[in-house]
Amino acid sequence: MAKPVKKVVVTGGGGQIAYSLLFRIANGELYGKDQPVELSILEVPQGVESLKGLVMELDDCCFPLLHKVRYDSDPRKMFEGAEAVFLVGAKPRGPGMERKDLLLENGKIFVDQGKALNECAAKNVLVLVVGNPCNTNCLIAMHHAPNIDPSRFHAMTRLDQNRASYQLAHKAGVHLDDVTHMIIWGNHSSTQVPDFHNARIKGKRASEVIHDKNYLEKEFFQIIQQRGAEVIKLRGKSSAASAANAALGAMRSLLFGAKEGQFYSSGVFSKNNPYGIRGDLIFSFPIQSHNDKFEIVKGMEITPFLKAKLELTEKELLEERDAIHHLLK
Numbered sequence: 177m178a179k180p181v182k183k184v185v186v187t188g189g190g191g192q193i194a195y196s197l198l199f200r201i202a203n204g205e206l207y208g209k210d211q212p213v214e215l216s217i218l219e220v221p222q223g224v225e226s227l228k229g230l231v232m233e234l235d236d237c238c239f240p241l242l243h244k245v246r247y248d249s250d251p252r253k254m255f256e257g258a259e260a261v262f263l264v265g266a267k268p269r270g271p272g273m274e275r276k277d278l279l280l281e282n283g284k285i286f287v288d289q290g291k292a293l294n295e296c297a298a299k300n301v302l303v304l305v306v307g308n309p310c311n312t313n314c315l316i317a318m319h320h321a322p323n324i325d326p327s328r329f330h331a332m333t334r335l336d337q338n339r340a341s342y343q344l345a346h347k348a349g350v351h352l353d354d355v356t357h358m359i360i361w362g363n364h365s366s367t368q369v370p371d372f373h374n375a376r377i378k379g380k381r382a383s384e385v386i387h388d389k390n391y392l393e394k395e396f397f398q399i400i401q402q403r404g405a406e407v408i409k410l411r412g413k414s415s416a417a418s419a420a421n422a423a424l425g426a427m428r429s430l431l432f433g434a435k436e437g438q439f440y441s442s443g444v445f446s447k448n449n450p451y452g453i454r455g456d457l458i459f460s461f462p463i464q465s466h467n468d469k470f471e472i473v474k475g476m477e478i479t480p481f482l483k484a485k486l487e488l489t490e491k492e493l494l495e496e497r498d499a500i501h502h503l504l505k
């Protein structure tokens with residue numbers, strides 16, 4: 177007998193990340209090749225018309241698992257019964273716009289969407305916030321959805337994790353599968369902390385394989401922290417296919433867990449975290465999931481170098497939270 181259809185929502189449907197993401201979900205790359213899906217695509221009112229062309233393309237792919245596609249500018253309609261939600265849609269930073277202005281502009285979007293999720297989504301919905309600044313947007317959405325367990329809200333740091341894993345594998349000359357435990361701490365921004373100390377290459381600490389301390393502490397950090405900006409400089413547009421790929425991977429980890437003995441990075445509510453980070457932020461930690469429950473992995477070694485970096489990214493997140501505190505009322 178066919179499985180019941182899973183309801184998946186992607187916001188920012190007219191944007192470039194959604195253009196990569198939607199086709200992969202429809203092709204069974206989120207839930208698997210035996211799971212029918214229904215897609216609901218949210219856009220701003222002026223962007224809805226162009227979604228007709230996107231939906232024509234989805235139809236023309238003849239995806240056997242794609243049960244139905246809906247699109248609209250009303251989050252309440254789109255979130256109805258949703259089980260997996262990718263909050264991708266957000267405004268880009270315009271010319272001369274400060275990060276603080278972007279926080280305020282995009283923050284308002286996540287107030288409304290948080291409320292709509294609270295009212296309309298399935299109670300066990302999983303929400304992955306991609307739209308930037310994703311940690312703080314996630315905090316806002318979570319805050320306005322008190323009926324949904326906070327552990328269901330995640331901000332995406334998987335792209336940063338993937339970038340860091342690739343760089344370590346490349347530098348060490350090993351296969352990607354040989355790099356494990358690669359964790360991003362903190363904010364998805366240039367203060368993020370790609371933790372080479374706890375990362376493993378063929379089971380050993382990365383620093384036991386890559387002996388160049390200067391590379392690990394300076395160059396590696398800079399490559400990862402600036403990777404998004406570098407892609408924009410060269411491509412003229414921000415990362416899209418790699419972001420969609422990371423979003424799929426992140427949601428799959430939330431749905432199905434990591435491989436035995438491994439974990440992954442995700443921005444989660446920091447309340448009662450075991451690393452002394454302030455408890456009212458969305459902060460990226462190492463995460464393990466068991467039976468649909470998410471836990472911050474305990475016992476990671478925090479060196480003085482890491483501690484100083486964690487303080488910087490925590491400070492930035494506190495500043496972001498202070499800038500939008502009125503949206504948390």
Ligand code: NAX
Pocket residue numbers: 187188189190191192193194218219220223264265266267268285305306307308309310332333334335336364404414415416419
């Ligand atoms: P685009 O500008 O191509 O698309 C964004 C789309 O969102 C537009 O079609 C816009 O109309 C729509 N939108 C705006 N407000 C909306 C609302 N209230 N409801 C529904 N849709 C709305 O951006 P794209 O390249 O797709 O990137 C989307 C977001 O992802 C951006 O905020 C971007 O900064 C962020 N990213 C996050 C990453 C991460 O790792 N967390 C990496 C990639 C990316 O930079």
